[in-house]
Amino acid sequence: MKESWRWFGPLDVIPLHEVAQTGARVVVTALHEVPYGEVWSVDAIRARQRLVADAGVGLSWEVVESLPVHDDIKRGTGDLDRLFGTYRQSLANLAACGVRTVCYNFMPVLDWTRTDPAVPRRGGGTALRFDEAKMAAFEMHMLERPGAEGDFAPGAAAAGTRWFERSSQAERDLLLGTIMAGLPGAYDRYSIPELRAALARWEGVTADDLRAAYARFLSEIVPAAEDLGIRLCVHPDDPPRPVFGLPRVVSTEGDAAWILGREESRANGLTLCTGAFGAHPGNDLPAMFKRFADRVHFLHLRNVTIEEDGSFFEDDHLAGRVDMVEMVRLVLAEEARRAAEDRADPEIPFRPDHGHELGPDIGRGTHPGYPLVGRLKGLAELRGVISAVSRLAA
Numbered sequence: 001m002k003e004s005w006r007w008f009g010p011l012d013v014i015p016l017h018e019v020a021q022t023g024a025r026v027v028v029t030a031l032h033e034v035p036y037g038e039v040w041s042v043d044a045i046r047a048r049q050r051l052v053a054d055a056g057v058g059l060s061w062e063v064v065e066s067l068p069v070h071d072d073i074k075r076g077t078g079d080l081d082r083l084f085g086t087y088r089q090s091l092a093n094l095a096a097c098g099v100r101t102v103c104y105n106f107m108p109v110l111d112w113t114r115t116d117p118a119v120p121r122r123g124g125g126t127a128l129r130f131d132e133a134k135m136a137a138f139e140m141h142m143l144e145r146p147g148a149e150g151d152f153a154p155g156a157a158a159a160g161t162r163w164f165e166r167s168s169q170a171e172r173d174l175l176l177g178t179i180m181a182g183l184p185g186a187y188d189r190y191s192i193p194e195l196r197a198a199l200a201r202w203e204g205v206t207a208d209d210l211r212a213a214y215a216r217f218l219s220e221i222v223p224a225a226e227d228l229g230i231r232l233c234v235h236p237d238d239p240p241r242p243v244f245g246l247p248r249v250v251s252t253e254g255d256a257a258w259i260l261g262r263e264e265s266r267a268n269g270l271t272l273c274t275g276a277f278g279a280h281p282g283n284d285l286p287a288m289f290k291r292f293a294d295r296v297h298f299l300h301l302r303n304v305t306i307e308e309d310g311s312f313f314e315d316d317h318l319a320g321r322v323d324m325v326e327m328v329r330l331v332l333a334e335e336a337r338r339a340a341e342d343r344a345d346p347e348i349p350f351r352p353d354h355g356h357e358l359g360p361d362i363g364r365g366t367h368p369g370y371p372l373v374g375r376l377k378g379l380a381e382l383r384g385v386i387s388a389v390s391r392l393a394a
């Protein structure tokens with residue numbers, strides 16, 4: 001299992017020498033500054049590779065997270081030929097530079113969503129949380145989205161109304177900021193009117209429409225990726241269910257089976273995020289890994305605890321509902337299988353996904369979910385499991 005670390009580029013407050021101190025071997029990053037839908041040029045990719053190499057700490061860029069899919073592709077409208085061409089060109093440029101594992105997602109409008117950036121843990125550390133009632137408060141009373149109430153369980157909707165009535169302006173502003181913070185590497189946030197405008201463009205688009213657009217994306221892109229030796233790997237929806245009335249189609253085991261079945265090629269793969277898939281009570285992560293093992297090109301290992309009303313929080317890496325020891329056992333067995341087939345790259349890159357904000361990271365201004373110490377704690381715990389499981393299997 002290849003230890004990797006997400007680094008957000010030159011603007012990340014965590015410098016590369018600190019990444020190296022964690023023991024991680026490779027960097028996961030993206031050209032976050034390139035607008036969605038534009039080509040990642042060879043020059044820009046090489047410049048980023050040089051930046052990583054020039055830190056002189058033995059790191060290299062091996063995984064792209066993410067090469068964003070333009071919203072027009074997801075909606076199936078606009079100048080699609082140009083956008084598909086651009087995507088293929090970026091893949092070709094990445095391959096030319098030797099970067100061949102490429103993560104992306106197919107969530108409309110927004111990436112991952114949380115409602116609480118800092119739920120207190122023992123001793124003053126904090127965790128991220130998705131609270132059904134607060135999400136209901138946001139959608140019903142701040143966004144004022146018609147029909148929002150019907151998308152929540154009655155208890156959550158009522159609790160959301162109570163929260164809204166009691167909340168201060170500062171609490172509402174924090175909620176807006178937290179919900180908008182999910183756009184990776186982006187420092188711009190939608191305001192409520194901007195979010196409304198973005199959602200309006202999606203009015204009437206159903207899950208079937210999104211699936212049709214996804215099928216087209218796969219048929220346009222996977223053959224090119226295969227020729228280039230690129231391993232695409234879709235990241236699941238987070239949370240794994242519709243939000244803001246937008247459809248989501250990468251949430252369950254069935255969704256993953258549908259995606260991988262559309263193009264039967266290793267180039268059409270999966271980022272198995274145990275946290276995002278894990279927030280859906282119907283997803284059994286070890287079973288999913290077993291079923292899709294050959295097509296898993298990248299792993300995000302973290303854990304969640306789901307509460308009765310569907311809210312969830314990010315638990316310790318070895319706590320929560322996903323059996324991480326079993327996950328590691330299965331991943332090592334899959335790597336042994338790949339090695340036995342003489343595959344050039346039997347090791348699957350994984351990163352300790354998210355972490356609690358602890359000690360020196362509090363107030364440091366790292367990306368939400370991406371502090372140094374909390375992720376290092378997760379990585380160290382996982383490293384311990386990996387080493388114990390490998391020893392016992394030997």
Ligand code: DNO
Nearest residue numbers: 066103104105111112184235
């Ligand atoms: C959140 C991340 C996601 C992920 C993208 C992949 O922490 O896991 O933002 O990078 O969805 O495209």
